[in-house]
Amino acid sequence: MKKKGLIAFISITIIFELIQVLFLREFSNRGIIIDLLIAVIIAWFIGRQYDKMIFYMERMNESQKNYKQFIETIPDSIIISYQDIILYINEAGKTMLGAQKKEDILGKSIFQFINPNYQELAIKRLEQLVKEKKATNSVEQKLVRLDKKTIFVEVSSRLFIFEGKDAILSVFKDITNKKEETEGLLQKSEKLALVGQMAAGIAHEIRNPLTSIKGFVQLFKAKYTSEEEYFNLVLSELERINLIIGEFLILAKPTAVEFKDKEIKSLIKDVVTLINTQAIMNNVQVFVEFESDIPMIVCEENQLKQVFINILKNAIEAMPNGGMIDVKVKLKEKNKVSICFIDQGLGIPEDRLPKIGEPFYTTKEKGTGLGLMTSYKIIENHDGVLKISSKLNEGTTVEVILPTVPRPDIS
The missing domain is CATH 3.30.565.10 (Histidine kinase-like ATPase, C-terminal domain)
Incomplete structure (x- = not known):
């Protein structure tokens, strides 16, 4: 509103001075009517420029208001900083950093929320951004919330004009749960690899004596025909052990199966x-x-x-x-x-x-x-x-x- 008042005051002052000069100065050869027409044209032109200026200023203010509303609706966390000081943070960012209200974060250094082990990486990324003037790719960062809990995020940054300043807009995506899940899967994979190695070794060690036992049982079966029923039972159980070992080997390596x-x-x-x-x-x-x-x-x-x-x-x-x-x-x-x-x-x-x-x-x-x-x-x-x-x-x-x-x- 102050800017609008100043522009209006300057425009009216210029018009007033033009008219005053035209009426007070001596009559010129062109005549006062022509001078008045020129004054009106000048006044009309200035008025048009003033109207355009007001229109574009209102559009710019409306645009800033709209992008702020848009940023608030984005699920990812957004922080705008200038010289490492946080100027703006959306609702998702406030929640991510564990704050009750935005004022708890605004005005603080962005490095206050970055884990010390990751600060050197953050500094290099910001220097690269300022130097190359193009958006940085996503990188993993470790943040410390206000409640001292640590979270992992993916962050990308770009230069951004904010309230007339060359600020930095950073987009954060919380990947804490994803990272924990990945680490869990990795541990599980390592366990499976260990079990697979054990399975291969155990199966090899068992099958060798099993083959010998099976051969001797068949030999005794041929010799002691009166006890054939018992030998058949032993052989069936040995075959069962062999099948179990075959199933156990599924853990060791992919078997050549026909689908x-x-x-x-x-x-x-x-x-x-x-x-x-x-x-x-x-x-x-x-x-x-x-x-x-x-x-x-x-x-x-x-x-x-x-x-x-x-x-x-x-x-x-x-x-x-x-x-x-x-x-x-x-x-x-x-x-x-x-x-x-x-x-x-x-x-x-x-x-x-x-x-x-x-x-x-x-x-x-x-x-x-x-x-x-x-x-x-x-x-x-x-x-x-x-x-x-x-x-x-x-x-x-x-x-x-x-x-x-x-x-x-x-x-």
Whole structure:
């Protein structure tokens, strides 16, 4: 408003002086009418420029107001600083730095919120920005909030005119949860690599003596024919050990398996038939529900059966007093099928759920934790997802999501 008043005062003063000079000076050859016309034209021109100036100033003020409102709605945190002092911060930035109000942050040095180990990097980035005058790429930074908690962010900066100053606009994206999740996956991957190495070594060491034992048992079987029944039982158990070792080797390295198109309906029915005897002995009933028109899946049949049997066995063991297991098969989304196993068991405590599937972690008294880990590995090799949700004393739901064979578009 002060600027508008000043411009109006100057314009009126100029017009007044022109008219005063024209009337007080001696009559010129052109005549006073022409002089008055010139004065009117000059006054009109100045008025037009004044109107334009006012119009553009109002547009500029409106534009500044709009971009501030826009910045407030952006989910990423935005900080505008000048000579390292914070001039502006949006709502997301205030929340990111743990402040109750913006005034707790405004006027403070931006380096007050950067971890000392990361300040040298920040200084170099700002120097590069001023020198090259182009936006910097995103880089990871560690910030210290007002409550002294540390967070990890990705930040990019660019030069920005703010209230007439060559300020720096920085955009921050909180990646703390993402970083923790990545570190967790890395630790899990390292554990899996260790288990894989152990699995390969153990399998090799067991199979050698196993072959010898199997050979001697077959020799004794031929010699002592009257005890053939017992030798057959020993041989079947040795073969079972051999199969278990083969499954264990899935953890060591990818096996050369052959994937084929398979109807998920027939695969589930086979698994339920195999598990029904154990279910009946434990007073458990298994109910299967299929959505109509389920596409085929591409899989290694025996590996998927191993996963489903393992899930159903866990569900049966989680219901010592009996109960029901619901198996529901339905389309999840385009080109994906969902197989849900829902039991009425004891459930899993919420704090234990994130660790399910880790090597040697189990909720069973005599478990090893390798069965479910193997299941995770198999589903991963099938480009699928295995999810577990549970409520204590209510039951557990295990969902397996697998890709289906794409159907040709019929137009």
